[in-house]
Amino acid sequence: MNHIVRFLKISRPQRVWMGAGILLGIVVIAANTMLMAVSGWFIASMAVSGVSGVPFNYFFPSASIRFLAIARTVGRYAERLVTHEATFRVVAELRVWLFSRFEPLAPACLERYAGGDVAGTLRSDVDAMETFYLKVVAPLTVGIVSCAAGLLFLAWFSPPSALVMLFFLVIAGIGLPLLVRRLSVEPGRKSAALAAELRSRVTEGLQGIEELILLGAVDRQADVVDRLSAEVVAEQERLGRVNGLTFGGMALFAGVGVAGVMLAASGQVASHQISPPHLVMLLLFSAAIFEAAGQLPGAFHHLPAAQESARRIFDLADAPGPVPDTPVPCSVPADMTLVFRDVFASYLPGKAILQNVSLKVPSGSSLVVTGSSGIGKSLMIEILLRFRNYQGSITLGGTEISDLSKETLLALISAVPQRPYLFNGTVRDNIMVGNFSASDAELHSALVDSCLDMWVSGLPLGLDTLVGCNGSAVSGGEARRIALARALLKNTPILLLDEPTEGLDAETERTVVTRLSERFRRSGMTLLVVSHRPACLLLGEQIIQLNPAT
């Protein structure tokens, strides 16, 4: 519940839009139920008048019917627009808030989130948060308020009818959704688990298809997929059956509720507590008010998942930053000499990857660190970027790097990380991330040194080519070189490179290494490269091999 409150607090600046959407929702339901009620009363009165000959002023009710019909239709359109407007305004509030909270957490906290599937889970969690108002808050409020108002209206004319409807509305609007939710927990969980397994089997089978064919194992794999698929489909069918209870249940309770009102109100007509036309009005009104209750199952259906998403996101947003920033920064270091003294570091607490590492990169020199994969080469880069904590001492120009503010430190360092990320934009956007105010000449030089110039000039759109979501439209080698160009563009005294030539063919690799060496000699920067590729060894004036800790 407190997640919902917190969500509402964040979206508070948009409360006018949110409130207006809910108000319009209530107006629409009111117009519809009143339309049915007035129609019922109108034709019953007309019939009574036709039989008895007593005149009936039909002008007002027939005008109301026309007005209510228009109000309902236009109101529905306005409601849809306003609730969506509110949703997108809340989305903007949420996104700014989330980003400001996530920023200090990257990357160490983010990668632990949701068991590693950061992109997938974050996508669905943010999505659930973004539609929280539209799918949960608005229909829940509209449904409950409209039902309550409808019951008051009924009670004004016929308290017994209101009691009958209260009973059935609560069952249909609250009891039924809760029952359906309870029944769907198990098949829902099972079908999600089976679907995940099916996916991994299909992935295995299609990624390994060449070898499976050559090993003569395709039929066995197809049988496994068939069996899993049958299980998934059976669970989904069960889930569908459970959800079908909602429709069936609504029809049942609406029918029985109206029958109950019929009995209750007929009694009142017989005892002259209400006029006969009011019976028809109450009956039609009761049938229509179930439309309001009909909003509730959907909202209740989304509620638990939305709460779970909100919990995950708030938990993440509240996590303390893994590497605290230094509030009072020391002075800027005198030179760019990097010294590691007895450094220990790890990805997860407990299991130290780097143990007792000591090395020195004199200002203006270059060092290549090699060693087999998993030895902690990338970790060295990450602790220098202050993405992770370390024990021991790392000094830059004699100042301990944890005594520098991150801003001061990162103004001196540029890097190609282990897995550079390409943003969904153009090649130019992605390179300019390194330095937004870079001149064309600087950009050109970065392109040449990362061996991208020929590639870019061969593209029909050149630098304005889109790289796709997470660089999906460019090859791994191209992505790596774009990241390299980005790092070069920042033009800092220290450059850290993690496998800068991964995914490049031998010739391009040689060219990149040559141009990087030239740039290094030209600029007098301090260069630290970690790589297991022999070609990269040429980048180092010194070479150090990391060996497994014993």
Place this chain on the structure above:
Amino acid sequence: MDSTPKNTGAERWLFAEAKKVRGLLFAVVALSAVIGVLVVAQARLLATACQRVVIQGEGVESVTSLALTLVLVAVGRSMFSWILEHRSSAAAARVKQAVRSRLYRKIQALGPAGLGGSDTASLIETVTKGVDELEPYFTRFLPHAVLAALLPLMFLVIIVPSEWRAGLVLLFSAPCIPFFMILIGRGSEKLHRRQWSRLSRMAGHLLDLVQGLPDLIIFGAAKREAAVIARVSEEYRSATMSVLRLAFLSAFALEFFATVGTAVVAVIVGFRLLSGNLSLGEGLFVLLMAPEFYLPLRNLGLSYHARMQGVAAAERIAPLLATPDPEGFSGILLPSPGPPAVRFEGVSFRYGGVRGGVSGADLELPAGSCTALVGESGAGKSTLARLLIGLARPERGRILINGHDLTLLAPDAWRSCLAWVPQAPYFTSGTVRENLLLGRPDASEYEISDALEAAAATQFVSRLPHGLDTILGEQGAGLSGGELRRLALARAYLCKATLVVLDEPTAGLDPENERLVGEALARLSMGRTVLVISHREQTLIHVDRIAEMVDGRIDRVVSPFEFLKPSEAAA
């Protein structure tokens, strides 16, 4: 309802699939007719009760039996609609199961040769989520389409005898609903399509930035991007709202005609009652039926999205299922035992692309020889290897195995003679043993340990927590790249293959692993014909001959000594 021309193929396929479950779908139609009858009964009962109480002034006792019947009808209606739901989801389940099985086997049968450019990720998506997305078409759109055709007509036939004027209003207002919905739906669809890529980029903007946060931090761009988020979200809102304003008009049209139609019916009925020409029972019945008349049309309108989803899925599935099986895989000859002699004669293959193809390659692999294939990336090495193992057939030229054209050999028999170790070997999420036995389920314990020994894998396998019975996990996680490579070599060794083809067996390995794999390779090549794609010196010193490829052709075939000498001089 609306079928844009390009959807018709997919829609036709969906109908064909629906025909296969027509038994269930007929049940759905029959049930909906029953539900329609119950809806009419419900309205009749209510109207009769009102007639009795309001006009004839009867008491509660005269409507008690009507109320009880009403309850029974409600029970029946809810039960039948539940069963209907049930039947339609059973139909969907059957379709999904059958389509997925066919689709998966089809993709396997097409193999890499038949699939050309389709990328694996989108195939996986189609087999898993794509097939699931067919469901709403069968559970929602099809039943709603049948109901929309059936129920309004049925209701109209019942309403007209009671009050034909109201019937006329319904009859003429009904077609306006689909007409305007299609008109508006097309317009908003077009607008949405035009903006789609921009909208989806803006929708994913936050995630894109969060995933790239480390990079933003390195370049001090995080603060700047935070400001961009507000701006992009704002643009996203206004762009989406401009689409929605139009899209919601179609729902507006639907509501408009249904509501106004009902209101007009109410007014007509009212004046007929006032003139005394109609009884309240009949009049109220007509009024109650008016919304029910429009309901199936409204439901059909709302299931438009379900249809679009199903058609979109079918558009991806149907063409795959209709792809013809690749040619050249129906030979019957059995390869002769012993290591084969291979000859490529003017072999060409360039699957549409410009890079990586083979054109007019001639190469001889004598029986029992070990040949390395070297060349720049994109020179066609992998393509040549894939042609040899029969994953694709040459477009021109031929490959002779002991003098017989490869296409004349029985594919299964040929595959059982060869072992293939690609750059990233495939492992199931089963145990190490299961993975080793994939190609030869009947290998003995002795043969397994022999294979592990040959591949220098004995040591690390015995260090695993459960030895051979350790679960490898997804994609062989838990072992290093070099160890997995050696495991794949052991598997190839175990296969009793007489022809072994390896693609860069040592790429990306550290020197120690590279040496071990190189030695394992030397053991593996004893008594087999071996073709290995490699650049690595550690590998090249173990082979008999080196064939160099340039631009899809074999440039020269030399001894390792000759090949390595000049490059050493250059270094």
